[in-house]
Amino acid sequence: MWNLQRLDLSKNNIDSLSPANNSLRLMLPSLTQLNLAYNQLEELSSMLPYRLTELDISYNHLISVTAANFATLPNLQQLNVQDVRLTDFDYKLFHQQNPKLQELGVCDSDYRFMHILTTCNHAVQSSQTEQ
Numbered sequence: 001m002w003n004l005q006r007l008d009l010s011k012n013n014i015d016s017l018s019p020a021n022n023s024l025r026l027m028l029p030s031l032t033q034l035n036l037a038y039n040q041l042e043e044l045s046s047m048l049p050y051r052l053t054e055l056d057i058s059y060n061h062l063i064s065v066t067a068a069n070f071a072t073l074p075n076l077q078q079l080n081v082q083d084v085r086l087t088d089f090d091y092k093l094f095h096q097q098n099p100k101l102q103e104l105g106v107c108d109s110d111y112r113f114m115h116i117l118t119t120c121n122h123a124v125q126s127s128q129t130e131q
Helices: 021-025 091-097 111-130
Strands: 006-008 032-037 055-056 079-080 102-107
Touching: none
Parallel strands: 006 032, 032 055, 055 079, 079 102
Antiparallel strands: none
8 A cells, every 4th residue: 555645647548437446545545636637537436535635637528527526525625627518516515515625626617517606606605694
């Protein structure tokens, strides 16, 4: 077992992170930063290391990414999903599950996702103001 904290797997033509291949979680329990940008991923495994604080999944072929994909990442502080065509994403749930998130990169993402994000962010801010 390695004590690796940062792993850059960007630009490697990776097309899947199979749940059956649980090696990232088992072999790299200390991993805090994972860069999977510029690959061929079509879906995101829920088998990501628990300690991740930074995750970059930008410029992949991801279509179905939900808040549940990040539910097992309680320490996530930075998430980059640039140029990912996300059209159905529960931002409220994501915000509740990831209270430590400090940076969210969504430039060049699908407009419908950006509209949902803006609408939900306004609703979250309004509910915080009312409390």
